[in-house]
Amino acid sequence: MKIVVCVKQVPDTETRVRIAASGSAISEADVANWIVSPYDEFAIEEALRIKEAKGGEVVVVTVGPERAQAALRTGLAMGADSAVHVRDAALDATDTLGTARALAAAVRRLAPFDLVLCGQQGVGGDNSQVPGMLAELLDLPQVTVAVKIEIGDGKATIEREIEGGRETWETPLPAVVSAQKGLNEPRYASLKGIMAAKKKTIQALDLAGLGLDALAVAPKVTVTAVELPPARPAVRMIEGDPQAQAAELIRLLHEEAKVI
Amino acid sequence: MAMILTFAEQRDGKLRRASLEVVSEARRLAGALGATVTAVVIGPGTESLAGELAAYGADRVQAFDDAALGAYATEAYARALAQAIADAKASVVLVPFTAMGKDLAPRVAARVGAGLASDCVGLSAAGGKLVARRPLYAGKAYATVEWAGDPQMATLRPNVFPLGTPDTSRKAEVVKASVDASSRAKVVAVRATAQGKVQLTEAQIIVSGGRGLKGPEHFPLVEALAEAMGAAVGASRAVVDAGWVDHQMQVGQTGKTVSPSLYVACGISGAIQHLAGMSSSKVIVAINKDADAPIFKVADYGILGDVFELLPKLTEAVRAYFASRG
Numbered sequence: 001m002k003i004v005v006c007v008k009q010v011p012d013t014e015t016r017v018r019i020a021a022s023g024s025a026i027s028e029a030d031v032a033n034w035i036v037s038p039y040d041e042f043a044i045e046e047a048l049r050i051k052e053a054k055g056g057e058v059v060v061v062t063v064g065p066e067r068a069q070a071a072l073r074t075g076l077a078m079g080a081d082s083a084v085h086v087r088d089a090a091l092d093a094t095d096t097l098g099t100a101r102a103l104a105a106a107v108r109r110l111a112p113f114d115l116v117l118c119g120q121q122g123v124g125g126d127n128s129q130v131p132g133m134l135a136e137l138l139d140l141p142q143v144t145v146a147v148k149i150e151i152g153d154g155k156a157t158i159e160r161e162i163e164g165g166r167e168t169w170e171t172p173l174p175a176v177v178s179a180q181k182g183l184n185e186p187r188y189a190s191l192k193g194i195m196a197a198k199k200k201t202i203q204a205l206d207l208a209g210l211g212l213d214a215l216a217v218a219p220k221v222t223v224t225a226v227e228l229p230p231a232r233p234a235v236r237m238i239e240g241d242p243q244a245q246a247a248e249l250i251r252l253l254h255e256e257a258k259v260i
Numbered sequence: 261m262a263m264i265l266t267f268a269e270q271r272d273g274k275l276r277r278a279s280l281e282v283v284s285e286a287r288r289l290a291g292a293l294g295a296t297v298t299a300v301v302i303g304p305g306t307e308s309l310a311g312e313l314a315a316y317g318a319d320r321v322q323a324f325d326d327a328a329l330g331a332y333a334t335e336a337y338a339r340a341l342a343q344a345i346a347d348a349k350a351s352v353v354l355v356p357f358t359a360m361g362k363d364l365a366p367r368v369a370a371r372v373g374a375g376l377a378s379d380c381v382g383l384s385a386a387g388g389k390l391v392a393r394r395p396l397y398a399g400k401a402y403a404t405v406e407w408a409g410d411p412q413m414a415t416l417r418p419n420v421f422p423l424g425t426p427d428t429s430r431k432a433e434v435v436k437a438s439v440d441a442s443s444r445a446k447v448v449a450v451r452a453t454a455q456g457k458v459q460l461t462e463a464q465i466i467v468s469g470g471r472g473l474k475g476p477e478h479f480p481l482v483e484a485l486a487e488a489m490g491a492a493v494g495a496s497r498a499v500v501d502a503g504w505v506d507h508q509m510q511v512g513q514t515g516k517t518v519s520p521s522l523y524v525a526c527g528i529s530g531a532i533q534h535l536a537g538m539s540s541s542k543v544i545v546a547i548n549k550d551a552d553a554p555i556f557k558v559a560d561y562g563i564l565g566d567v568f569e570l571l572p573k574l575t576e577a578v579r580a581y582f583a584s585r586g
Contacts, residue, residue: 013514014533015397015532016400016532017396017401019401026397038514095375096366096376097370097373100370123397123514126395126397128379129366129369129376129378130366131366132364132365134370135367136338136366136367136370141335141444141445142334142335142445143334144362145359145362157448162359162450163358163359163459163462164452164453164457164459165451165452165453167447167450167451168448168451169446169447170445170448171444171446175444175445181507181510181514182507182508218408219375219408220373220375220407220408220409221375221405221406221407222405222406222408223404223405225403226396226402226403227404228400228401228402229399229401229539232557232558232559232560233560235557235559235560235561235562236562237556237561237562237563237564242570242574243573243577245563245565246573246574246577246578247577249545253522253545253561254581257522257560257561259465259521259543260465260489260581
């Protein structure tokens with residue numbers, strides 16, 4: 001099995017978001033720690049487990065600026081065999097479709113492969129778009145938000161979450177599958193893995209190297225402003241013994257807030 | 261005339277509420293955009309849903325009424341929706357941000373080369389163009405988004421856009437359509453895991469529990485209050501990661517982002533990831549024994565106290581309140 005895992009580097013979920021001077025992005029200078037998007041960690045872990053069970057190789061791919069190389073190193077330290085870093089100044093302002101187009105071109109170069117795994121959402125942008133776009137661009141079947149993946153002979157059986165339940169899907173391989181929390185418990189990179197990762201190769205590619213031009217990744221969606229959520233009014237503490245507090249809360253929710 | 265196209269999700273011949281919210285929003289935008297509204301329904305017997313879609317604002321209903329499209333399949337549905345977009349030369353395409361819409365919309369966007377804004381919580385129209393507002397970092401920030409060209413495609417968060425007042429005198433033109441119904445990836449089974457329970461992302465009231473409950477054996481205190489209030493049950497990441505409850509109940513970053521009318525946080529200190537996912541709730545109640553807990557910074561009403569004492573009293577009082585109102 002050859003498995004391609006698409007990853008994204010994102011601010012740590014502990015990050016207190018501040019707005020950049022431009023007013024249309026978050027301030028990267030205030031991001032203390034960059035991590036592999038948590039959903040992508042589930043994808044890497046699943047790829048490694050499949051490789052351990054069936055043999056094969058795992059390639060991690062990212063689209064991102066210079067700093068994103070650290071995300072690939074994390075994937076390599078966890079156990080991936082090689083990495084591809086797509087970076088180009090023209091990608092800095094792109095949107096999900098541009099990212100998916102660049103990823104699709106990079107993934108195509110890795111053919112033949114059996115499976116493409118992604119996280120179901122990049123934490124931060126929270127778009128949940130790239131896996132489905134990638135599948136369409138590669139003309140592959142897709143199963144998103146997977147919480148269980150079983151690899152069979154040239155096919156996979158996958159459980160995905162829907163409202164109040166789970167669907168079981170069957171798909172021929174290769175396919176694009178996106179990972180949801182619950183799929184597995186990602187491993188930590190061992191010291192040995194971190195050392196080994198330093199010797200593994202990261203192939204760098206720019207748009208020209210992928211046969212794409214800037215027009216192909218020109219954004220169709222643009223963020224014109226980013227702002228913090230409106231401040232909430234100060235809390236009103238309810239006093240008294242538990243019985244009185246319960247009664248007063250119900251009165252306030254009914255009479256003042258009018259939500260019950 | 262410009263066309264707004266909406267995807268009307270149905271399962272088992274019933275339209276989801278989120279589908280009607282999307283049609284209602286399309287109707288509101290139609291005036292500003294000088295547009296008409298087409299609702300696309302896919303699946304057998306869907307022609308019969310045209311009346312309901314018309315009542316909420318569809319001028320035209322395009323029905324892919326085909327038994328072979330009974331079960332949701334991404335590729336076939338994407339083919340149908342992309343075809344409808346091309347047929348109508350749609351300038352705006354609105355899809356509910358449900359499990360189905362979230363799976364379908366990106367594939368369609370890539371197919372038709374459209375820009376897609378996910379999980380929008382506000383839409384407006386200016387000069388024939390759509391402007392969207394959507395959360396980033398699960399709600400730690402909000403982005404204003406514009407499109408560079410048509411089709412302008414957006415998914416809409418359920419439970420945020422109000423339903424219009426249905427007008428049963430409205431009639432829609434019904435257009436039948438067909439499409440190649442084949443898909444490589446297919447659903448072979450569906451299993452309900454929370455049958456009859458209120459869904460987190462669609463709930464008007466959510467009662468959530470955190471580490472203050474001390475152990476999974478006490479989580480029923482939260483569930484009892486939720487049941488008394490007709491609410492969905494949520495949880496903090498700490499208790500999900502500790503294995504007390506299923507991750508589908510997690511509220512916050514790496515879980516679900518919710519905006520109910522009422523959110524009751526029980527024994528949740530309010531880590532930044534959790535606050536991100538729930539602070540757009542209309543009214544927030546926090547019950548915690550630590551006066552310095554960050555949850556009190558976003559709460560409207562706070563009770564400083566012990567969840568073990570308070571929750572049973574509150575559950576009892578809520579039951580009595582609803583019983584007295586019949």
